[in-house]
Amino acid sequence: MENQGYSPVECIDDNNLEKNNTPEVQLTETPKTKTKKSKWESESDNDSESEQRFSKKRRKKIQDSEVDEHSQPETTESIRRLKVSNEDPFNQSPSTRSISPIAEPINDMSISSTPSPTPESTTQSFEERIIKSTPTPLPPMLTGCRSVDNYEKLNRIEEGAYGVVFRARDKATGEVVALKKLKLDKEKNGFPITSLREVHTLLLAKHPNIVNVREIVVGETLTQIFIVMDFIEHDLKSLMEDMQVPFLQSEVKTIMLQLLSAVAMLHDNWIIHRDLKTSNLLLNNRGQIKVADFGLARKYGSPLGPMTELVVTLWYRAPELLLGTKKYSTAVDMWSVGCIFGELVNKEPLLPGRTEIDQLTKIFKLLGMPNEKIWPGFSKLPHAKNIPFIKQSHNTLRSRFPYLTENGFDLIAKLLTYDPSKRITAEEALKHPYFTESPLPKDPEMFPTWPSKGGGERRKSYTSPSAPNVAHGVEKLDEEDQTLLGSIFENQGGNDYGFRLKI
């Protein structure tokens, strides 16, 4: 590193002094151009040779004159600048002025311990350009993983594609948690990148509708890694299997709003979930949805890089993925959201394909055969030529949802749009009129409760006395009655139905 015996501030002053001979002239000059970049830089780039020959005496004189100036009561910009330059630690230590060996500037810096100059009041123009940041929380401590022995295993909940989930109790607090054991035995490439993404996105994605990860604990050997998450009682898939009637419209709206809010936050943070489906949506007994299983989630960038198209469970996989695109984006999640929406309304999977071809066929039969007109670029997708052509020109989506309102149908149609660039975004979907029309979304606190399968609770019959359950014990209600039921506990803008019990 070169010798840097002079502070830039000092050099400017010196240069100006040489030209103008008196510091006073500089006082009048600088303010005019103080915001311009050119004045921030020194006029002569590096004339250090001659400067270094400056005698100490001369410099002392300059410093003295500066002190004199800023002792005057004026508060012009230039004076402030001089003042600051005088406070500059480099100016204060005389040793900076000698031609010093490499290490010396460091020593100089250590000598200087002057407080930073006080902020000035007239800072508007400069400060305007910076967004005020919120006070930052305390940074985390550097601590290692705790042992899994801090938890007591209760029972196994489920075995996923790459991990087992246990229910466990925190020995210290007594809280029940879910422990997801990562499968690492057969890894040839070290710690799997998918698990890294999962941990990362879970840590990034702190949101009331995303499952909360508490910590990561390790077992006795290095291959035993557990993700500790809050225990959530249900997943939507097995819950719906046990329910006799679909969710009420008001409940569907609450679930969808929470789901969309979580998805919008993920997308806002450049994360694609890539495996949204009902079995990955957890529901607790307070009516809160928690998006789980980030095993396929990853960050994406702009411009889009190639990513594997082999993502998302088949039934929820977007047509562009089935057709082999490698450059896809958040729209794949929105397609899944559309499939989930349909499944919530009808209590059965919308597009249960057996194979990828079958999946495409089911999509085409439901939505009609896509073409270049409705989906520009469709025919250029890798598998577009290898797919069976279905003689289905029109969209039959409406007939699948006879009871959905116009707004509800509009939303699902926008979610299940062929062209990914025209598909509705999570942010837009949150503002969809479907959520503001009657019946309004149900307050999560008013959600019915069910016995938890994962918690090992036995499912009781639907004629149990608890009030909210009754709604699900009734035979299928028509649309109007569902409206009423959904509204019993809600204040629907003066449209008060009073308390009605429907058994």
Place this chain on the structure above:
Amino acid sequence: MSKLSLQNAILTYEQLETTPSKKDNIPEELEDELRRLGCDFIQSAGIVLRLPQVAMATAQVLFQRFFYVASLKKFSVRDIGMGALFLASKVSESPCKIRDLINVYNYLIRRYRNEPNEPLEYLGQVFYEMKDALVIAEMQILKKLGFNVHVQLPYGLMVNYLKVLELTDHETIPQKAWGYLNDSLRTNVYVCYQPATIACAVIWLAARIAQVKLPTSPPWWELFEAELEDMENISRHIMRLYAIRLPSNLPLSLDELEDYLKNYEDRRKSGINEINEINDNKDDLGPAPMVTM
């Protein structure tokens, strides 16, 4: 919608002062050198492997963090360096192959030792030993750091700050500041300061050396919530890198470290002599030539 971030872990004064290696009676000076050496290797290996700078930067921060929770006597600079780079390459979505990484490390170690370059035997024992060590090191890093392996880096911040300060078109400052950022990874500033402060410090230092005056009323760094004292401190750490050269006989494995420590004082003296010789040798693996990115 709130922007999320995973803040960097900042060490307590106690963690900083009493490192696990210190407790294991490793001289402070040696620990400093070994940290720098490990980071040198990571940066060089990343360049050879054509990894993005984000991967090298992350790896070096992980490496530095790791040795604040583990001792150099238990984990070698070589293994943790490889493990950190491998892990960081995955974290930064640019995974490299284990085989490539091991071959590059083998090459770099031989170069550092001034040994003739000799590729590892394909499927040989040394290769498998290194591979096992790498995989174990990766797991140890994850475990010991509590999976806090996602590092906030100051590169993006610095570019934004340069824009605000209208310095992006300056001839030397952006490049210099970028270089200081790369070099600062070899110091402990990433476990002491948040990225914003580090970004300000390198701009401050680069502007100072380019002799460019930045607004001081109010001081520009206050707008980025940096303190002058912190910036000076960071600059000191960076400048110290250029003042001290690493000896070429530093231990890379645990066995080598044990030998090295046995007659540490004697080696120190011979090491110093060696430095003086090496200073004339432009091909040595010192810090300066390795920053070219």
